[in-house]
Amino acid sequence: MNALPFPTHEVFIAGVWRACASGETLPLLNPSDGTLLAPIARGGAADIDAAVAAAQAALDADWGRLTAAERGRLLLKMSALVLEQADQLAQLEALDVGKPLKQGRADAVALARYLEFYGGAADKVHGETIPFANGYTAFTLREPHGVTGHIVPWNYPMQIIGRSVGAALAMGNACVLKPAEEACLTALAFARIAQQAGLPAGALNVVPGLGEEAGAALSAHPGVRHVSFTGSVAVGALIQAAAAKNAVPVTLELGGKSPQIVFADADLDAALPFLVNAGIQNAGQTCSAASRILVERAVFDTVVARMAERYRALRVGPATADLDIGPVISARQRDVVQGYIDLVQASGLQVAAQATLADVPAGGFYVRPTLVAGVPGGHRIAQEEIFGPVQAVIPFDGEAEAVAIANGTAFGLVAGVWTRDGSRALRMARKLHCGQVFVNNYGAGGGIELPFGGVKHSGHGREKGFEALYGFSSLKTVAIKHD
Ligand code: NAD
Numbered sequence: 001m002n003a004l005p006f007p008t009h010e011v012f013i014a015g016v017w018r019a020c021a022s023g024e025t026l027p028l029l030n031p032s033d034g035t036l037l038a039p040i041a042r043g044g045a046a047d048i049d050a051a052v053a054a055a056q057a058a059l060d061a062d063w064g065r066l067t068a069a070e071r072g073r074l075l076l077k078m079s080a081l082v083l084e085q086a087d088q089l090a091q092l093e094a095l096d097v098g099k100p101l102k103q104g105r106a107d108a109v110a111l112a113r114y115l116e117f118y119g120g121a122a123d124k125v126h127g128e129t130i131p132f133a134n135g136y137t138a139f140t141l142r143e144p145h146g147v148t149g150h151i152v153p154w155n156y157p158m159q160i161i162g163r164s165v166g167a168a169l170a171m172g173n174a175c176v177l178k179p180a181e182e183a184c185l186t187a188l189a190f191a192r193i194a195q196q197a198g199l200p201a202g203a204l205n206v207v208p209g210l211g212e213e214a215g216a217a218l219s220a221h222p223g224v225r226h227v228s229f230t231g232s233v234a235v236g237a238l239i240q241a242a243a244a245k246n247a248v249p250v251t252l253e254l255g256g257k258s259p260q261i262v263f264a265d266a267d268l269d270a271a272l273p274f275l276v277n278a279g280i281q282n283a284g285q286t287c288s289a290a291s292r293i294l295v296e297r298a299v300f301d302t303v304v305a306r307m308a309e310r311y312r313a314l315r316v317g318p319a320t321a322d323l324d325i326g327p328v329i330s331a332r333q334r335d336v337v338q339g340y341i342d343l344v345q346a347s348g349l350q351v352a353a354q355a356t357l358a359d360v361p362a363g364g365f366y367v368r369p370t371l372v373a374g375v376p377g378g379h380r381i382a383q384e385e386i387f388g389p390v391q392a393v394i395p396f397d398g399e400a401e402a403v404a405i406a407n408g409t410a411f412g413l414v415a416g417v418w419t420r421d422g423s424r425a426l427r428m429a430r431k432l433h434c435g436q437v438f439v440n441n442y443g444a445g446g447g448i449e450l451p452f453g454g455v456k457h458s459g460h461g462r463e464k465g466f467e468a469l470y471g472f473s474s475l476k477t478v479a480i481k482h483d
Contacts, residue, residue: 004092004185005192008038011047011208012191014054015201021046026181026210031098031327032318034363040184043209045217048176051205052223055147055174058202063174066200068123075119075170077197082112085193089158092185094319097154098326098365101319103282106446107158111190113448114162118170118469125171125469130477138479144172145225145249145474149218151211151239153231154183154329155285155387161190163448164228164251167468169203176224177206178215180231182329184208211235222246226472229253230287233457251461251471253287253453255385256413259406260290260442261396261428264298266418267440268306274416274442275303276310276391280369283328284337284389287458288414290442292382293393294402300395304373307393308353311371316357318364325355327365328388334365337388344372344381344390352393377405385411399424407433412455416442434458 009025010017025039041047058064066074082089089111090104099107127140148168152160157179165175179187184206191206207214215235219227220242229239230253243250260275262268278290295303315323328334344351352373360366369389375382382392396402406415412434419425419439429437435454438444451467453459461471 006188009041011041011043012206013051030095031329031365033361037095040208043207043214047207048214048217048221051176051207052147052221054202054205055176056223058174058200059146062200063203071170071172072119072122074197074199075115078193079112079115079119081193081196082108089186089189092189096183096185098319099282100326101322107156110446111158111162114166117448118166121469122170135483136479136481141476142473143476147224148173148175149224149227150175150177151215151229152179154180155282157183157186160230161187163463168472171469171473173472174203176218178218179208181210219243224248236459251463252459253463254457254459255411256287256458257292257385257409257411258288258290258414259292259294260416261294261402261406262303263419264296265420271418272306276307278442279391280325280389283325285328285387290416291386291391293391294396294405295393297395297397304352304393307371311353311355311369314355314369316355316366317360325369325389328367331365334367337367337386340381340386340390341370350374377408383409403431410457413458
């Protein structure tokens with residue numbers, strides 16, 4: 001890898017790059033070929049202590065004194081720098097996450113757009129006056145929580161940093177970011193961009209390290225006033241319990257088993273690309289992946305055949321070859337996903353199509369994208385989050401059964417509905433138990449402006465859109481008696 005404009009093996013605290021307290025490093029692997037990419041810092045509790053202290057100091061000094069408009073301008077500067085560096089960021093994400101370059105570039109553009117959206121919104125969030133009682137003036141103030149903790153996963157580092165750190169900074173919080181140990185190069189590049197933009201020291205601190213060390217220390221730290229976590233259900237529960245000891249609010253963006261529901265009257269030509277892409281994008285490692293495709297029986301065979309055709313044409317290969325799909329993140333993840341593919345075969349389910357793996361490097365972490373047809377709604381393949389390029393196609397008869405199957409998992413993140421019947425679209429949107437419903441599209445161009453989050457095991461709290469700004473602030477009510 002070419003020399004990077006930041007030290008990969010250091011932490012970024014109080015505006016300074018330095019070795020972590022233990023001096024130890026962790027290996028970062030390139031998922032495309034399994035080779036060592038770079039050593040990263042093994043940040044731990046002492047580094048989290050230092051980062052939280054630096055964030056608090058920033059709130060008490062330069063960062064805390066900026067006006068909302070000044071904070072917004074800094075975010076806009078960061079947005080412009082991200083766009084300028086989008087190709088380098090895409091390259092980092094390709095090496096680190098195994099994302100095809102075009103996906104990495106799209107993530108960089110999304111990060112820039114989050115910073116633009118929240119930069120523009122920073123001075124537009126305000127309280128209200130409240131008609132209360134004669135002789136009083138009452139109003140509300142929106143204030144930052146203080147130090148916020150951000151624990152992010154490896155699958156979309158740039159987008160998740162944009163939506164959580166971007167919104168938190170806009171509201172005047174000071175952030176401690178703990179990227180995933182599997183992929184943290186763009187988080188470190190983001191720290192460098194903050195430096196280049198002139199963000200006051202301590203407003204953003206980045207501490208790579210293991211989840212059970214740096215992550216656990218951050219979620220339990222008494223100086224942290226809000227924790228935003230994106231990741232697995234099991235770790236989300238640990239984080240909520242740790243934060244509860246300090247009575248600190250958390251936003252949990254967890255997993256999903258999101259359905260796209262195709263009615264017989266749907267425009268199939270419009271639906272087809274979304275049905276497949278939303279399942280295999282980022283090798284299926286997307287919290288909102290459409291891992292279940294529910295199809296009304298009259299068009300079931302047609303939809304399966306047309307999806308299968310697309311699967312057979314998918315090209316899988318190293319991220320820098322910029323094909324349709326790269327590797328999954330790690331050998332462990334490959335084994336988990338392969339375990340589900342083996343289960344499909346052992347259960348006698350119908351494999352409608354599998355993409356081939358041609359010329360992939362031997363040491364890389366590749367799986368064959370697999371389309372499974374006629375899966376019973378209660379089967380493990382239709383219930384558990386696989387986090388790999390495996391989609392289950394499930395037949396249904398009529399609206400009521402579609403709703404029952406769609407709502408019949410532990411998750412509730414996103415759903416898609418494909419129909420030409422406007423009344424049915426509205427009925428379905430109300431009956432689906434999840435955080436977002438898309439009608440005749442899925443994902444809506446990244447949805448930077450659209451509040452996002454889950455119900456049930458998909459989590460709680462909302463990020464993205466204006467809603468995130470409320471989550472990253474607390475409301476104070478002031479009542480003044482004047483005569
Ligand atoms: P993970 O929960 O193992 O790790 C996520 C982050 O939590 C990492 O930074 C990790 O270091 C940290 N962590 C791990 N153990 C910790 C602990 N004990 N205390 C504090 N922090 C800890 O998840 P993962 O395997 O990295 O990511 C995959 C999961 O994330 C999937 O289930 C996926 O659905 C979910 N996800 C959800 C969204 C969303 O927006 N809803 C987005 C991306 C990923």
